[in-house]
Amino acid sequence: MNAHTETRHGAAVNETTQKASETTLLDPRFYTTDFDELDRIDVTPIREEWDKLIAELRSDPNKTHFKKTADWDPVDWEGMEPELKKELVDFLVSSLTAEFSGCVLYKEMKRRGNNPDICELFNYMARDEARHAGFINDALREADIGVNLGFLTKAKKYTYFRPKFIYYATYLSEKIGYARYITIYRHLEKHPEHRIHPIFKWFEQWCNDEFRHGEAFALLMKTDPKLTESPINKLWIRFFLVAVFSVMHVRDHARPAFHNALGINVDEYDQEVFRKTSEIARQVFPIEIDIDNPRWQRGLDRLRVAMGDMDRAKRQGGIGGAVARFTAGARSGLAFLSLYTIPVKKNVVPANPRLEPAY
Numbered sequence: 006m007n008a009h010t011e012t013r014h015g016a017a018v019n020e021t022t023q024k025a026s027e028t029t030l031l032d033p034r035f036y037t038t039d040f041d042e043l044d045r046i047d048v049t050p051i052r053e054e055w056d057k058l059i060a061e062l063r064s065d066p067n068k069t070h071f072k073k074t075a076d077w078d079p080v081d082w083e084g085m086e087p088e089l090k091k092e093l094v095d096f097l098v099s100s101l102t103a104e105f106s107g108c109v110l111y112k113e114m115k116r117r118g119n120n121p122d123i124c125e126l127f128n129y130m131a132r133d134e135a136r137h138a139g140f141i142n143d144a145l146r147e148a149d150i151g152v153n154l155g156f157l158t159k160a161k162k163y164t165y166f167r168p169k170f171i172y173y174a175t176y177l178s179e180k181i182g183y184a185r186y187i188t189i190y191r192h193l194e195k196h197p198e199h200r201i202h203p204i205f206k207w208f209e210q211w212c213n214d215e216f217r218h219g220e221a222f223a224l225l226m227k228t229d230p231k232l233t234e235s236p237i238n239k240l241w242i243r244f245f246l247v248a249v250f251s252v253m254h255v256r257d258h259a260r261p262a263f264h265n266a267l268g269i270n271v272d273e274y275d276q277e278v279f280r281k282t283s284e285i286a287r288q289v290f291p292i293e294i295d296i297d298n299p300r301w302q303r304g305l306d307r308l309r310v311a312m313g314d315m316d317r318a319k320r321q322g323g324i325g326g327a328v329a330r331f332t333a334g335a336r337s338g339l340a341f342l343s344l345y346t347i348p349v350k351k352n353v354v355p356a357n358p359r360l361e362p363a364y
């Protein structure tokens with residue numbers, strides 16, 4: 006597990022760091038954006054709600070939360086069934102990368118900005134994400150497979166998104182992060198015998214941070230009604246909803262042993278997370294995906310199978326592999342299109358978007 010690999014940057018890093026540095030279609034990404042445009046946001050139209058949220062972030066409710074206590078039961082990494090161990094590590098590394106991705110983006114915004122409102126917000130959010138990433142890394146270090154975050158910052162590819170795409174993608178990833186963490190937490194509250202790692206005990210307060218971060222992006226989107234109301238942006242919102250949901254579906258299905266050990270049925274869990282996220286997103290998005298339409302589950306299944314075939318074809322290589330990859334790629338595209346064209350449900354968005362965590 007702790008074998009070190011020579012990378013293209015010449016540094017010797019361990020396998021988990023190497024894994025976290027990769028950016029395939031499904032891995033959590035690092036983002037960069039037009040920071041000057043973001044810096045020009047004027048929060049005056051939502052000042053009252055903004056100040057309340059900033060006050061909450063400033064009060065730092067989770068200041069002492071991310072510390073190991075007596076509740077942190079020892080983990081038997083050595084005695085763990087190898088497939089479960091592999092998938093648990095994969096879950097932790099993928100979560101760590103997602104947390105750290107937020108940290109890097111928010112910190113950069115704080116560093117480049119001059120707008121005091123924006124800088125203060127991103128400063129607090131970077132603080133939270135650094136804690137989250139650090140806490141997961143502590144868990145990995147116990148198994149001697151901690152990720153080298155400094156290396157990751159330099160080696161990982163950054164994807165450029167214009168600010169509005171950052172709002173849609175990051176808003177959704179914060180809210181879906183909340184929904185995922187709270188759903189797992191509530192499930193394990195009822196079935197503690199399935200708690201395969203102590204980190205899940207920390208998820209309840211943890212996910213409230215993610216909830217607040219999502220609130221911040223909801224407010225940022227509220228500063229300019231065009232962002233959520235113009236016909237073209239509605240199509241973009243729809244695109245991001247389908248993309249974020251379907252990536253989650255494919256990624257979760259790649260960890261059967263992990264979900265089995267947690268006593269979680271992946272399809273039910275994913276639908277539950279989509280449902281919570283959709284309900285929350287009514288605060289700001291005028292449309293939502295109809296996840297109860299029979300085409301939804303069918304499309305997700307088709308997409309997952311096609312992407313699995315694409316992955317196998319890639320490993321196969323050669324002409325045969327290239328052809329198989331092309332046809333599987335086309336099938337993935339069609340499956341995505343069929344998900345995208347499911348008629349959406351319309352919402353009347355409230356004037357004041359603010360919500361409290363309710364699950």
Ligand SMILES: [Fe+2]
Nearest residue numbers: 104134137215
């Ligand atoms: Fe986080």
Ligand SMILES: [Fe+2]
Nearest residue numbers: 107179215218
């Ligand atoms: Fe977050």
